Amino acid sequence: MPITTQDREILRLALPAFGALVAEPLFLIADYAIVGHGLGTTAVGALSVAGTVLSTLVYLCVFLAYGTTASVARQIGAGNHTRAMRSGVDGMWLAFAIGVALIVICWPLAPAMVALFGAAAEQSAEAVTYLRISLLGTPGMLVVLAGTGVLRGMQDTRTPLAVAIGSFALNAVLNAWFVLGLHWGIAGSAWGTVLAQTIGAAVYLRVVVRGARRAGVSLAPGLSGIMQAGTAGLALLIRTVCLRIVLLVATAMATRLGTAELAAHAIATQLWTLLALALDAIAIAGQAITGRSLGAGDTEGTRAATRRMVWWGLWSGVVLALVVVAGRPFFPGIFDADPQVTAELLDVLWVVALFQPVSGIVFVLDGVLIGAGDQRYLAWAGVWTTLAYLPVALVAGDLVVLWLALGVWMIARLITLGGRAYGTRWLVTGG
Structure with missing residues (x-):
């Protein structure tokens, strides 16, 4: 069957999206390799436990990307770029608020969350350290999800690919520096992840802020828009x-x-x-x-x-x-x-x-x-x-x-x- 214009549009969006999806697990493998080489088996086990908790939290918040994609794309199709950017700004405010809430809730619960995995005492202590530091990066991590949704809704999957590759490459470099160079232990791996996530979020913020200003959209949070995004997100969360x-x-x-x-x-x-x-x-x-x-x-x-x-x-x-x-x-x-x-x-x-x-x-x-x-x-x-x-x-x-x-x-x-x-x-x- 010949390739049609519609096929080209599908591939234009799907191929960069695939690259961005594959980038994360590949660079996570690099994190495990650095921690394993520099800190040993106990640290790898701690990273696995804390990483599982963090990945579950992020997995449950993937609605931030999906819901924002749908709302922004619909407004773009309707020719209403102002409302599209309003949806994007509100989606990113919702992501930031959820990220802060996760820090407040999960920080004191970190030891109990780690204990659910039944790890040895030394592993548990290192897992709690990694988890608590990494929680500081969750607002940035969730802003990245929402920002990805904004750009996908604007029919742009190439920029998220570039940000994903840049962020995860920076994560690998920082982890190597902090763990192998500065000998910060497993805390170094966590801080590398936090900094990479925060810088990735800053890139998305810059893109969205620039788009909002061009469209004449206020950067202040819109309560009704945030509530609407949260309502749609609740269904996707289920x-x-x-x-x-x-x-x-x-x-x-x-x-x-x-x-x-x-x-x-x-x-x-x-x-x-x-x-x-x-x-x-x-x-x-x-x-x-x-x-x-x-x-x-x-x-x-x-x-x-x-x-x-x-x-x-x-x-x-x-x-x-x-x-x-x-x-x-x-x-x-x-x-x-x-x-x-x-x-x-x-x-x-x-x-x-x-x-x-x-x-x-x-x-x-x-x-x-x-x-x-x-x-x-x-x-x-x-x-x-x-x-x-x-x-x-x-x-x-x-x-x-x-x-x-x-x-x-x-x-x-x-x-x-x-x-x-x-x-x-x-x-x-x-x-």
Whole structure:
């Protein structure tokens, strides 16, 4: 099938988005390498515990990017750049307020949060140190999320890619300097992360402030706009919590199955996550394109773009499935898996490959409905699909069945999202 103008627009948005999504895990690997080389195993364990807490907090706040993308893109499509920048400014104020609240709430709770992981005393002490320092960077981290949403809504995914690469490269340099050069210990790694996040946030602030001044928009917080962004964000938060519950239950059930099963599950989950980043890039394009076209009142264009992005999602999933099948004999060796883990992993990878095409369509439809501002439906769909998943997961007697339960979840999402996209209730036009 020939590449159309619409395809070029999808790729223009999706490819830089994919680069930005992949940049973070690659530079996190560098952080682990620096800490492991300079401080040893105990510090790596502490970094893992504190990092898990921080990543969970950020994961739950991803609505700041998604909600802002949808609202800004809709106003851009409607030709109202002033309201677009107003939405962007309010979204960034909301992000800053949530970041400050997380510091106030999580700082005294840091020891209790770390204790949930059952780490040894020395690891726990270092994890608390890392977590408390890193919390100081959460306002910047969340402002980056909101700023990313503003630029995506303005149909710009290249600037977020540049900021992501710059921020994570700076993070790696600062970590190396503070940990290996100045010998600040694990606190040095945390301070490097805080400074990199804050500088990244400053870049987004500069871009948004410049755009707001051009549009004649006040930089003062607008209470009604912040409340509106928070209301939309609450629905997306419910959706995100449902996604997190599915992943947590899967890990808990794998733990009950045995050590080899848990190790194989961890490897398969990492691979699934990497594949999801590729598919999520198309979903980000879907958010931006859908919001803009509905803002312009173009329902037929929205339908056409959705069909084309579903096509891209489907065939991207097929390609990724073939990659998994082709790489299946080699993945266990990459992770130095023992024979029992290898046997479990080889079986599970068939399931991972099987559901990639379904995942491709689901990710696109999820992005399209987020771009349409259909957050309330997505929240309810998240609840119902989680309820469809839990009974199968909780009776899983082996790892393959547990991953088939994840497949049931993906099919349930395909049904709920596909049914909604086929209808017309989400096609709300205008600013």
